[in-house]
Amino acid sequence: MNPVQPLLAAAPLAPAMPANVQLTLALALILFAIGLVGFLTRRNMILMFLSTELMFQAAALAFVAFGRMWMDLSGQLMVIFILTVAAAEAALALGLVVLLYRRKETLSNEAWAELKE
């Protein structure tokens, strides 16, 4: 008896996906990709931070899309949650960036590689 089986079985089957949802998801994917590429290519910490925000919003968009698809408010609820967290995180992260800048007078993240063994 596979103990994981019931978990899978409990998941409801997906309904047919309407076209506008697909479009929204595509937009979310594009946003996420932009964010990811930005994060991977930039060395400026503020820009990297902005890229992560983009990825966040992509995820939020996907939530809204799925929420619309299921006609379930949880998706929008989660978006508001994400926005709140993002705001808090922005405040913290920017503060950190300022602190780090004060330490080394640069915004490049290459200045910080001390976890490397």
Added chain:
Amino acid sequence: MTLAVLLIVLPLAGALLCLAGTERTAKTVGLLAGLVTLGAAVMMAREFPAWGTADFWPNQEGWRLFTAFGVDFLLGTDTVGMILILLTALLIPCSMLVSFGAITQRQRGFYAQFLFMEAAVMLAFLARDVILFYIGYEFTLVPLFLIVAVWGGSERRVASIKLWVYSFVGSVVSLVGFIYLAAGNASAHGGQMTFAIDALSQYGASLPASTQWWLFLAIMGGFAVKVPFVPVHSWLPLAHGEAPTAGSVVLAGIVIKIGQYGALRFAFPMAPEGGLALAPFFSALALVGILGMSLVCWVQNDVKRLVAYSSVAHMGLALLAMFAFNVVGMEGAILYMVNHGLSTAGMFMCIGIMYERYHTKDMEVVGGLMQRMPVWSVFMVFFAMASLALPGLNGFVSEFLCLMGVYTADHGVKTGFPGILGPTYAFLAALALILGALYVLRMLQRFVFGPLREPHDAQHPPGGEAHGAHGHHAVAHDLNLREVAAMAPLAIACIVIGIWPKPLLDTIEPAAAKVVAPYVELIQRAPTAEKPSDGLALNAGSPLPASPAAAGEAAQ
């Protein structure tokens, strides 16, 4: 419920207050928080309606933390847990009190760690949900790790890492067992996931024997690291050797008891057939621990390592008694948790106080301290005698019960104790009486008695702690009032339990019977379990009713 939550919240709040305060206030705040928690524990003990039963209290529905995975925030404990909660609440303030002099740096963190630890331990003892227990159980590691790693001795890095890795690997192994049980239980009950101890125990006992074998091995194997069992014990001597005094006290007095508590609460009820099948294996390991580690104790010169090894030996006896599968042995094993906690904690306090004065734990270097510190010597001898199981002190009661449980484990017909151990095991385990005398008395001979030997000042570590201020010719002083206050409660508890153990025994019994009951039933069902020995053959003519009253009583 309120009190149960308070037991967790109070130390947490105390820890935060410690951290928020200054270096100077930390010890006071820490001690006060510990005492307030002790007060709460005592109040809960007074309100506790389940004394003398096998029931849990408080027993109402809790909240669900995660709906998806069925983890309940359900608190409640039975007699055994309550006794251990009291022990914890007593030991924490005592251990803080005894470190006032020794800890002079990072005091805020130090006292906060102890309170964090207390909260985690309380959570473990109060949890009625496996995952909740696991959180508390695992979380004890964090403060313990920090205590050893930050305030420990010269080899503290190795010690703390080893402590972490061993314990962590052990508990992950247990976790695998728990998750397997929970998942299987969910599939058997229409996908309803739960980690409730009772539900899992019921489900576990219904599994086929071969599954239970693995299950028991996983769960017990994990706890065996914490107990600790030979051969996964080697983290303990090192951790004890390097931990600061209070760390050793808490480690020996409380943390390793969670291992035995886990065996009692989880491994034994969740896989009885596995326990029965693996009993010879674990009993043999326990015996190796008892005899081998007692011998190893004999040749140790580092006294903290000595006491650590003796803990392995003592806990081996407690676990051996659990595998006797009878009420007497189980009661003895449960009581052993308390008694070993008290006497070993007391010994570590004595050793720590000496270390504070001489900065060595080597019995070749320091000795004859009776002439320098007579009151200290009294406590040292006292706790040593308690750990030697001298009748009239607490250790005797539990050791006697354990040995008797093991001894009578094959006299099923008369006593209702069908077990797989018996006189041979008891005889081998009882040899520890002699070996125990050898190593404990050797320690006393070196440290307490004999001509006075004190180390030269050169042996003080550079930047020595508080002693630099006293100058180089400061003579070690005897115990001060604070130190006496830290140890006296333990000593009094040792005497009281030694002379008047009846309330404790009475109240433990139903809980012990409950753990034993499935095993008694199992053994009596199997026709081969009863091997006739000549001592029994005589009495076989008049067998008593096969089902002992305890089993029936506890099944309810």
Added chain:
Amino acid sequence: MHAALLPLIALATGDGAHAADGHGAAHAAAAYADVGTLQFAKATVDTSYGWLKWMLLAPLASVALCGAFAMLKVRGRLPALFTVASFAVAAVLAVTVYRQWGPTLFSTHAPLAVPLMDWLTFRWGDGPFQSFTANFGLYLDGISILWILFVTVLATLIALYASEYMESDVKAGYARFFFAVSLFVTSMLILVMSDNLVGLYLGWEGVGLCSYMLIGYYASQPGAVAASKKAFVMNRVGDLGLALAIFLIWTNYGTVQYDGLFQAIASSGAGTVQGSWSKAAIPFLLLLAVCGKSAQGPLFTWLPDAMWGPTPVSALIHAATMVTAGIYLLARMAPFYTVQAIGSEWAEPALLTVGWIGCATAFIGATIACGQFDYKRVFAYSTISSLGYMVMGLGVGTAFGGVYYVFTHAWFKALLFLTAGAVMHGMAGQVDFRRLGGLLRVPGFRITMLCMLLGCLWLATAPFSAAALSKDIILYQALTSDVEQVRWMGWLGLLTAGITAYYAFRVWFRLALGPVRIEPGPDQHHGHDDHDHGAAGHGHGGHDHGSHGAHAAHSGGHGHDAHGFHPHPPGLRINFVLVVLAVGSILAGLPTYLEKSEGFNWIQRFVQNSSAWIRATGGPEHGQILGRDGHGTLFVLATGVVVAGIALAWVLHAGNRALGDRLRDSMLKTPGLKWLARGSEHGWYVDAVYNALLGVPLWLGAQVLAFLDRFVLDGVVFAAVGRLPGFLARVFQPLYVGTVQAYALTMAGGIALIFAWVVWIWLSGGAS
């Protein structure tokens, strides 16, 4: 008093030791191990005797007070006062309970049972074997009453003696000393008064602890500490036997309370116990316990080393009371040494083993005593020898003889030790009798030496002495036995009596007679008078050689200045106690002479009304030894060997000391005889043999285990396992270059891989 008119010879040889059996006359001349029907009177529970708890609480209060004094470092003589007073209270209570319960006991045979408090008691079912009870309760039958009588009275006297003897320690361990002595008396009383075996075990270990504390009283002396450890460990070996015996008794009879236990034995019947190892093992395990506590057989070597303790302790604990606990246990558990309890297969071997252990110990102890020069050690070995006699008494089948000898021995051996202590006290701790002499003529020592003479006479079992009256009962029982082996024990015992007479007077002649000679011992400041007497025994301390330094460490501190030395004669308290003990020793023989009740003398009635009643006789009335009348022959033989022994001692140590010294020298020079002198001097090297056979191998084994544990198990096995993740980590380490982007890329790559995997499964139709 009319009994005094009876022929003295018959009295002296233990006539009247035998009588009609009170419970059933069927086996007046009982077979050796088969005693006929076992029957025990049920105890009478009488809670109105609750005041007896004060017998325990009074010394316990003294424990608390002395302990408080010691902890608070209060200097003063009050601890002695508390102790003596509390012992006196206990003694008065003991006499009271004897007077109140004695008549009932002697007429109904019913012991008195007084429950006090619950201790270990639990039930897990309703069946007979489904509960366990061991509570604090008192059980007073004949032997317990006899024991509490002499323990409390002697303890009071010896505590009084110690109050003067330990005076020089008022500023040091005075309170600690009396703390331990009080705790000892408490434990001893628990031992003999408890109504169950676990309570006895409590007292048993308690007296062991006190013995440990008091042997190691001079804690700055490594030898004393090693000796105390040795005593504790060897006693633990015995305790192991007792613990296992208790388990066996419980699993066989379902109770460890004497009353129920004896009823269970009586009702178990002879037929059902054949071939049961679990019953047959009980008497042997009990004997192991006896060997530990009473320094018998293989475990005797702790007692001589125990002489490191202060002399009053040696007198009280290591001569008069604690070491007789083994005899008490044997007498209490006498029913186990019968066919009726354990079956015919093992009963006789068990009893014979007891006899042989006792007999051999008596003989070996006596032979070693002949080779000692430390008079305190001579008395120590004589104690071992005497205890051997008592054990032999029980082994040959007369608990009466054994218990009677316990009683008389308690008096005269306490007296001997206390006189030895008085000499040491006066001579600055000089324990070598070659360095002393003519003390009878030293002013102030006359009472001491006369008392010692009395003690030596009694030790030598001079005719008509109390000791002879009791010892001859044992010999008579042995020599008139039907069992050949038992008769051999008797002959060996007779020989031992001669040796005993020799070594006892060897000491006294050397010390008391001859030219005055005083070489003070090492303790000129009268500080720690007992420190150095372990001279002959140092180095016997077992596996660790910590005790070797005793002498060296000590001689540095004190100059041996013989010229300015003035002996310090004993004071009023010491002399008073000595005289009282001397009178006690003489009177201890009275029970034989005084009137008998129903054919039993006073001591015999105690035994008769106890669990040992089956052994209450002292041999057949008209027994034959060597084909002649038993009593007369034994008297002639016993007197003969004693006189011969004393005469030999006179020749070698008083009349012609030069001859004695020459004899020893020539023995040492003769290769064939050298081992005799040296062996006797060194206790036949038993300690060295133990050390070589047990101590050293065990120690090495432990070292090997410790090494394996620390460096192989932990250092190699687990270290190797622990390194494994490290090696794996090295493989992937190049991925981690330290920049955030690199980590993010790794992560993204990982996600992409997972994504690709999911897609692949989807494409291949796996997730249908």
